[in-house]
Amino acid sequence: xxxxxxxxxxKIFEEGTKALEKFSLAVExxxxxxxxxxxxxxxxxxxxxxxxxxxxxxxxxxxGGRLVNECSPQHRDIAMVFxxxxxYPHMTVRRNxxxxxxxxxxxxxxxxxxxxxxAHLLTLTDLLEKRPRQLSGGQRQRVAMGRAxxxxxxxxxxxxxxxxxxxxxxxxxxxxIIRLQKSSGVTTxxxxxxxxxxxxxxxxxxxxxxxxxxxVGPPQELYDHPANTFVAVFLGNPxxxxxxxxxxxxxxxxxxxxxxxxxxxxxxxxxxPSLSEYMEGAMLAGLRPEMFSTSTSGAExxxxxxxxxxxxxxxxFTASCVxxxxxxxxxxxxxxxxxxxxxxxxxxxxxxxxxxxxxTADGDAIA
Amino acid sequence: xxxxxxVPMIYLCLLLFGLLFISPIGFMLAGSLKPDARVLVEAGDWxxxxxxGVTLDNYRDVFARVDFARYLLNSLFIxxxxxxxxxxxxxxxxxxxxxxxxxxxxxxxGLVLAVMIIxxxxxxxxxxxxxxxxxxRDTYLVQILPFIANAFSVYLFYTYFIGLPRELEEAAxxxxxxxxxxxxxxxxxxxxxxxxxxxxLTFLSQWGAFLWPLMVTSSETVRPxxxxxxxxxxxxxxxxxxxxxxxxxxxxxxxxxxxxxxxWFVRGVAHTGIKx
Numbered sequence: 001x002x003x004x005x006x007x008x009x010x011k012i013f014e015e016g017t018k019a020l021e022k023f024s025l026a027v028e029x030x031x032x033x034x035x036x037x038x039x040x041x042x043x044x045x046x047x048x049x050x051x052x053x054x055x056x057x058x059x060x061x062x063x064g065g066r067l068v069n070e071c072s073p074q075h076r077d078i079a080m081v082f083x084x085x086x087x088y089p090h091m092t093v094r095r096n097x098x099x100x101x102x103x104x105x106x107x108x109x110x111x112x113x114x115x116x117x118x119a120h121l122l123t124l125t126d127l128l129e130k131r132p133r134q135l136s137g138g139q140r141q142r143v144a145m146g147r148a149x150x151x152x153x154x155x156x157x158x159x160x161x162x163x164x165x166x167x168x169x170x171x172x173x174x175x176x177i178i179r180l181q182k183s184s185g186v187t188t189x190x191x192x193x194x195x196x197x198x199x200x201x202x203x204x205x206x207x208x209x210x211x212x213x214x215x216v217g218p219p220q221e222l223y224d225h226p227a228n229t230f231v232a233v234f235l236g237n238p239x240x241x242x243x244x245x246x247x248x249x250x251x252x253x254x255x256x257x258x259x260x261x262x263x264x265x266x267x268x269x270x271x272x273p274s275l276s277e278y279m280e281g282a283m284l285a286g287l288r289p290e291m292f293s294t295s296t297s298g299a300e301x302x303x304x305x306x307x308x309x310x311x312x313x314x315x316x317f318t319a320s321c322v323x324x325x326x327x328x329x330x331x332x333x334x335x336x337x338x339x340x341x342x343x344x345x346x347x348x349x350x351x352x353x354x355x356x357x358x359x360t361a362d363g364d365a366i367a
Numbered sequence: 368x369x370x371x372x373x374v375p376m377i378y379l380c381l382l383l384f385g386l387l388f389i390s391p392i393g394f395m396l397a398g399s400l401k402p403d404a405r406v407l408v409e410a411g412d413w414x415x416x417x418x419x420g421v422t423l424d425n426y427r428d429v430f431a432r433v434d435f436a437r438y439l440l441n442s443l444f445i446x447x448x449x450x451x452x453x454x455x456x457x458x459x460x461x462x463x464x465x466x467x468x469x470x471x472x473x474x475x476x477g478l479v480l481a482v483m484i485i486x487x488x489x490x491x492x493x494x495x496x497x498x499x500x501x502x503x504r505d506t507y508l509v510q511i512l513p514f515i516a517n518a519f520s521v522y523l524f525y526t527y528f529i530g531l532p533r534e535l536e537e538a539a540x541x542x543x544x545x546x547x548x549x550x551x552x553x554x555x556x557x558x559x560x561x562x563x564x565x566x567x568l569t570f571l572s573q574w575g576a577f578l579w580p581l582m583v584t585s586s587e588t589v590r591p592x593x594x595x596x597x598x599x600x601x602x603x604x605x606x607x608x609x610x611x612x613x614x615x616x617x618x619x620x621x622x623x624x625x626x627x628x629x630x631w632f633v634r635g636v637a638h639t640g641i642k643x
Contacts, residue, residue, distance in 0.1 A: 053537050074543040086534035090556040099552075103543030147542070 002064030009059035034202035079148035245285035257319035292333035298350030313339035403608035425612035461524025527561035563631030
């Protein structure tokens, strides 16, 4: 087991693409760290750098306190699970599991013991003599996990290992991964673009966008206290609503969404004095969809569409606001119960102002 | 109605073309099995393809008149060496071009591609001069060495390797395998079709090699079959049945090689996008 550290790491590809910029992240020993972000954000590059499959352009990479920038993959004591599993097609499951152990030049008895243990743990015993093409997606995934586990490495790297599985199997294997990671206690870095996977798997989550680390912390903390609007909108399904917001000194009101909601700002200032710096200036306010409720005293909005999820529904509505640089005109409220709302009708929505998040016009959270 | 006729018509056309292409081999096989006197007499009608009164006399004649076994062994040895060593050298080169990062890779690969268009005839004389200088004339080596490295084979391997999932190699590297180990344990077993394709193409192109062996060899002990059949043809008396029997025995190894690797060859051709 070992801790992992990225220190001011840059990755610039030959053609000039900047995949990572001043990326710093410390992963603690035994921790499950999830790197999450949209496609092309640099999360897979960060993982491949650590694996030694790509070379670092600038900065330092440490595994267990040892600088590994110049180390070849086999000398980093890591194991990786690939998105498409990368099982060796010409080998049986047993040979696939044995391969890394043969490379380590372990004794035959030790190899057999480790393979049997991994096969037992992952319920692969009956499949040991089959070839990868004879296995289902879930079984292949388990073999890929097994091949990583038998090495007993210091660090597990997982590059979107569930993205080729159907939704049900994904949930099932997610639970399995958590169980295996906790029981083995091996430091794990897990890359995904799926924020649900990130929220459920990670001890901590690191969110990346355009090659830059946006925020790192425990899932709930990121959800409750996003560092910027990117994190706020990225986490949550659907993400946070972002409105334009103005503190009107004359009326003493916080105006949200071009005045759709008017809220006395004194109590907010008492809670967050730094807001006063933005008096009359441009800023943004965020609100999670589940914080809305219907109320006769709420602001009237027009329902644009409704998605029923059975026990609750997502009501999309247009609030007449223009957030600079964002296409956020359509907002969403998550309301309990079956969908009783119809497109084109008006409903009145209100919320607890305490639940509002505030951001600068550039999108950074106001402390 | 038109559609119902269309498919049988296609089959009929294919059958006719098939027969057309196979007819020289049929003529050769039938001619080799009939008495020498009838070969030319029956050449003008359907009996050219029908060996009534089968005899193996022509085959016996070939063995009696020349040391056929020696020539056959020479050809098998020379071609076997070219194919075997060629597979190793060209596949490793193709792999290095497709997957390894090194300075000057693009430039050198461009040069390799450029070399493909230079025919042997263009370099035969300077090459002859070079091998004469080092004293290699009239040896096996001179017939093998210049043909091991082959730009077209390198290109075929390159095209195949570039299409293999990169993750396989990355997984092997992380599992602790070095470049050569990855190549032999992971890449090679997953590239059988291209190996079969290159093996067959090399064998086909080298089996009939004539000009170069004619230039660099003079003794029977190292000469291959194509030179032998040329000599045999000019050996009096002119017996067509014997010549056809010689031809059948010369074609046989190619057919065997093709049939052995046919399954992979078709897959390899489909994958590398070459025309046979």
